[in-house]
Amino acid sequence: MHVAALEWLTFGLARMTEAAHRRGLTLHLLTADRTEYASELRRIPPGHLVVHDVDTSDATRVAKQLRTIHGLAGLISTTDVGSRVALEVAAELGLPSQNADAVRLARDKAALRRHLHGAGLSRASQVTVDPFAPDAAAVSGTLSYPAVLKDVSGTGSEGVWIAYGPDDVPGILGAARNGRLRGGALTAEPYFTGPLYSAETLSWDGETRLLGVSSRLLSPLPYFREEGEAFPVALPAPRREELSAWVSAVLDGIGHRGFSHTEFIVTDDGFEIVEINPRMGGGLIGELLCGAFDADIHAAFVDMALGNRPALFDAPLVPVRGMSEVHLIADRTGVFDGFEGEHLLTGHPGSPRLHSARVPGQTVDSITDWRGSVGSVLAEGDTAELAMHNAAAAARLVRPRII
Ligand SMILES: Nc1ncnc2c1ncn2[C@@H]1O[C@H](COP(=O)(O)OP(=O)(O)OP(=O)(O)O)[C@@H](O)[C@H]1O
Ligand SMILES: [Mg+2]
Structure with missing residues (x-):
């Protein structure tokens, strides 16, 4: 049997390949640029992974390529940019997939903020700004400051700006017009002040399990580059309970299925969501989870790709190290x-x-x-x-x- 991955995170492909291999499955990687995985590919034994070069932003080509894999049982999607194509193709080929509505909502940061605010899970709503609209700068008078303006479908902290006051807005709109806007518009929302964390979770059948919390160190402003992460953050038990209930309400509320990492800021007035990513954390987060639990969590990707409840959901998970x-x-x-x-x-x-x-x-x-x-x-x-x-x-x- 075969499973396919539509692109992958920067790291983890070698672990994922081995997790599939241990289950007697061959993993196929569909990628638009295999050089992105050069370091991981060097560590994979010959014959364990089949790489297909294809334009992964084009659902028709991806579906065509997947049809050439006989005995394909599942499709795994771990990236923000590939998430919509993966849903479209899975539906077309009748493969198990994440909940499409949940992924689409999470990938639209404006709609997500409105949803959370409406459900009483975020203090603030948002304003959508088209940086190309002639009157876009007029929005500056309606925002509260400091404000964050960010790509509605951004990823990798590209296209995120802080505005300290209305005078900063025209410059930000200019930068947005000249940059790469994945979602075509910006969402403006209050700047939440406090340290950033991420809740690493697994959701299945309307239930969410908090695997643990990772910390995030960021670059100095005006950029939001992630510079360090640690796992598992030791929260006092009542705080962890509170967080677990809150993040379950958030994820079960949107019907999410699979790994997720919900980035949140701990403000003086409680948790505030920055974004929900319907996928495992990037960078080496997967490696941090595997190391902390001394277990390979990638087996869960295989379970879910085949449409099964991941064994990880019910496994005893006790961190053995940081x-x-x-x-x-x-x-x-x-x-x-x-x-x-x-x-x-x-x-x-x-x-x-x-x-x-x-x-x-x-x-x-x-x-x-x-x-x-x-x-x-x-x-x-x-x-x-x-x-x-x-x-x-x-x-x-x-x-x-x-x-
Ligand atoms: N409302 C906010 N208040 C404070 N900081 C924010 C806010 N929105 C975004 N940020 C900061 O900007 C960073 C990037 O924003 P966000 O996580 O939404 O974008 P991203 O590009 O999808 O991130 P990732 O790097 O996780 O893919 C966040 O990590 C956070 O530090
Ligand atoms: Mg983020």
């Missing part, structure tokens, strides 16, 4: 040429390991969003806090070379 990732950020755009200092990781506490997101020769187009992260140092510790200190200390030793 895990953290600290990103290695390019200091300028250019061509990535490898890392300096990797040898210094030997003997450093926390068993740090370098994970490269790029292969030498690839270009770094931007350093203000996810594209600036060319790799990460992953480290462990007795707790998430100690893992984060180990990863941060170790990451200082390694420097991306850009030429």
